[in-house]
Structures are given as C-alpha cells and as structure tokens.
Amino acid sequence: MTETPAITIPADLLPADGRFCCGPSKVRRDQIDAVVAARKTLLGTSHRKPPVKNLVGDVRSKLSELFSLPDGWEIVLGNGGSTIFWDVATFGLVRDRSQHLVFGEFSSKFADACAAAPHLGQPSVIKVDPGSHPEPVAEDGIDLYALTHNETSTGVAMQLQRPAGAGDALVAVDATSAAGGLLWDPAQVDCYYFAPQKCFASDGGIWLAACSPAAIERINEIGSSDRWRPASLDLQIALDNSTKNQTYNTPAVATLVMLDAQLNWMLANGSLAGMAGRSAASASVLYSWAEARDWATPFVTDPAHRSNVVGTIDIDDSIDANEICAVLRANGILDTDAYRKLGRNQLRVGMFPAIDTADVEALTKSVDHVVEQLS
Numbered sequence: 001m002t003e004t005p006a007i008t009i010p011a012d013l014l015p016a017d018g019r020f021c022c023g024p025s026k027v028r029r030d031q032i033d034a035v036v037a038a039r040k041t042l043l044g045t046s047h048r049k050p051p052v053k054n055l056v057g058d059v060r061s062k063l064s065e066l067f068s069l070p071d072g073w074e075i076v077l078g079n080g081g082s083t084i085f086w087d088v089a090t091f092g093l094v095r096d097r098s099q100h101l102v103f104g105e106f107s108s109k110f111a112d113a114c115a116a117a118p119h120l121g122q123p124s125v126i127k128v129d130p131g132s133h134p135e136p137v138a139e140d141g142i143d144l145y146a147l148t149h150n151e152t153s154t155g156v157a158m159q160l161q162r163p164a165g166a167g168d169a170l171v172a173v174d175a176t177s178a179a180g181g182l183l184w185d186p187a188q189v190d191c192y193y194f195a196p197q198k199c200f201a202s203d204g205g206i207w208l209a210a211c212s213p214a215a216i217e218r219i220n221e222i223g224s225s226d227r228w229r230p231a232s233l234d235l236q237i238a239l240d241n242s243t244k245n246q247t248y249n250t251p252a253v254a255t256l257v258m259l260d261a262q263l264n265w266m267l268a269n270g271s272l273a274g275m276a277g278r279s280a281a282s283a284s285v286l287y288s289w290a291e292a293r294d295w296a297t298p299f300v301t302d303p304a305h306r307s308n309v310v311g312t313i314d315i316d317d318s319i320d321a322n323e324i325c326a327v328l329r330a331n332g333i334l335d336t337d338a339y340r341k342l343g344r345n346q347l348r349v350g351m352f353p354a355i356d357t358a359d360v361e362a363l364t365k366s367v368d369h370v371v372e373q374l375s
C-alpha cells in the first residue's frame with residue numbers, strides 16, 4: 001500500500017456526517033439518545049418482563065405499519081442476522097426445491113446454503129454477471145422463489161414481482177439493505193427478511209422477517225413434519241416466540257432500542273414512501289454527478305436497475321479509486337470503498353434514509369476536489 005497523499009479537503013466541501021458505509025451504516029444521534037434514555041428502564045433488564053417484551057411488540061407493530069402489511073402477516077424475529085436467516089430458511093421455509101436469482105455475492109450465498117442442505121433437492125439457479133439482475137421464471141417442482149431486493153455488493157435493485165404461474169410457491173426476499181428504503185408490494189411477496197444495520201441504522205445480529213399467511217402456513221407445515229431442525233434455527237420456534245413478543249434466546253436489547261427509535265423517525269417522516277423519497281433524492285444526486293464527469297460512470301448501466309440505497313460508481317483506470325477512498329478517510333469520509341470481491345476500480349456509497357442528501361452532495365464535491373488534486 002502506497003502512502004496516502006496529503007490532501008486536505010476544504011471544510012466547506014465536507015459532509016456534516018462522513019459515514020457512507022453500506023452496513024453497519026450511519027446511526028442517527030436520536031438513536032443513541034434513545035439508548036441513553038433506556039439506561040435504567042430497558043438496558044440490563046429481563047427480556048422476559050414487560051418492558052423488553054413491549055419493546056419487541058412495538059418494533060413488530062411499527063414494522064407492520066411501515067410496510068402497510070395486510071391482516072394475517074406477522075413480523076418474526078430471532079438472533080443471528082440475515083446470514084443466519086438463510087440457514088433458518090433452509091430448515092424451515094423451503095419444502096424441497098428453491099429457485100435463486102444470483103447476481104452478486106449476497107444472492108449467491110442463500111443458493112449455496114440450499115445446495116448444501118442434505119434434506120433439500122438441488123436448487124435451480126438463474127445467474128447473471130454483476131451489474132444487472134435476472135427475472136424469476138415459474139418452474140415445476142419449485143416451492144420457493146428466492147429474490148434479493150437490493151444486491152448490496154453491486155448496487156443493483158429489482159422490482160419485486162411474483163412470477164406468473166408460481167402456484168402456491170412462496171416468494172422469499174432478501175431485503176437486508178432495501179427494507180425501509182425501497183418500496184415493495186406485500187401482494188408480490190411472502191417472506192421479506194432483513195437485519196437492522198442498514199436502512200434501520202441500528203446494529204447487526206438480529207434477523208427480522210415479515211411473513212404472509214402463506215409463509216406462516218409453510219412454517220407450520222414444516223414445523224409439524226419430522227424434519228430435524230436445530231432449535232436455534234427453528235422457524236416454528238421463532239414464530240411461536242415472536243407472536244408472544246419474545247425471542248427464543250436473549251436478544252441485543254440496545255439494538256432493539258435503536259431500531260425502535262429509527263422506526264419512530266421513519267413513521268414521523270412519511271413512512272416508507274417518505275424514506276424511499278429520501279434515498280431516491282440522494283441517488284439522483286450521485287448518479288447525475290457521475291454521469292457529468294468523464295472519469296466517473298454509474299456501474300449499473302440500466303438506470304432501471306440502479307439502486308437508490310447503494311450507489312456504485314466506476315472510476316476511470318487512470319485514477320486509483322482506493323487512493324480516493326484513502327484520502328476521503330483521512331478527511332473523515334468513511335467506507336466509500338467498492339465491495340472487495342467485486343474487484344472493480346469503484347466507489348460504493350450507502351444512501352440509506354438516515355443519510356442526508358446534502359451529505360451525498362458534499363461527498364461528490366469532496367471527490368471532485370480529491371481527483372483534481374490527484375491529477
């Protein structure tokens with residue numbers, strides 16, 4: 001690694017908050033204040049007593065409100081984050097064979113988990129190169145279609161649509177980086193799962209899943225079968241606990257407090273449409289800036305596939321994107337690096353609802369300054 005060039009970005013160009021990570025992402029001050037306010041009432045108290053159970057209940061009902069979930073849906077939660085939910089789903093949601101749309105690192109992992117599960121048939125995998133996404137295709141014998149709302153490794157987002165002719169198969173969506181920042185229609189989805197460290201600006205380590213009546217029926221069907229399931233990954237146990245506003249084992253209470261505070265802010269500021277509007281405004285700033293530079297290009301060529309919550313910008317090979325990121329970091333602008341495994345000369349920018357559009361604009365001005373100084 002070469003030494004970082006000594007470039008000072010003028011203070012009037014810098015964002016007020018320099019956190020652009022794609023997860024964990026910027027936590028708002030109010031959320032920290034909520035943790036401090038909870039220091040004697042929630043933190044350090046039993047998760048089986050009313051204060052923490054009411055907090056879990058609040059998170060569940062506020063998420064239902066945010067997503068405008070129809071009657072009969074449930075918010076199910078457990079420990080472990082989205083990666084653990086893939087294992088939960090292989091044990092408790094896929095009956096036999098799943099179909100996976102693979103268009104980046106995260107979407108490939110659930111496909112790998114299903115392929116490796118000895119109790120499941122071989123999944124069907126529809127794969128495209130990073131930078132766009134495939135569409136699901138109804139197929140005989142498939143009982144779960146696995147979609148990814150936003151592929152965080154590439155900055156590709158997709159419209160969620162139940163494939164025509166899918167019958168009673170479930171549509172399960174990895175919405176880890178999309179939930180709370182992109183719009184979706186519950187009629188097109190049965191299980192919308194995520195973790196709270198992206199749009200919800202909290203910490204990781206918990207998975208949450210909005211489940212339709214059909215998904216709940218499937219959970220109960222597999223739950224009453226003789227399939228072996230480790231208790232910590234048992235979706236039936238998680239569902240039974242969640243409807244009692246509990247988790248199977250001890251949750252991270254501070255993470256729930258920060259999630260709840262973010263939900264209050266989201267509901268008070270236009271709910272899901274308001275949040276999607278904030279991210280869309282930031283994305284418009286970022287992509288139009290890149291299009292106006294001859295040394296920067298949005299990586300995702302089809303504007304319809306470009307994500308409003310994770311922006312990926314290719315940088316001309318004559319300029320080292322890692323060097324730009326290093327200078328930004330030295331000036332307090334953090335985590336604008338490309339997803340490592342993608343291996344591109346690229347900037348990747350988190351544009352979750354908590355991130356102010358004015359700060360995205362300031363980031364673009366800061367990058368302009370750095371590039372000018374480097375060349």
Ligand SMILES: *Cc1c(COP(=O)(O)O)cnc(C)c1O
Nearest residue numbers: 023081082083106152176177195
């Ligand atoms: C971040 C992310 C994950 C992994 O989430 P963990 O909570 O760290 O397991 C999975 N899928 C997508 C799309 C993500 O963005």
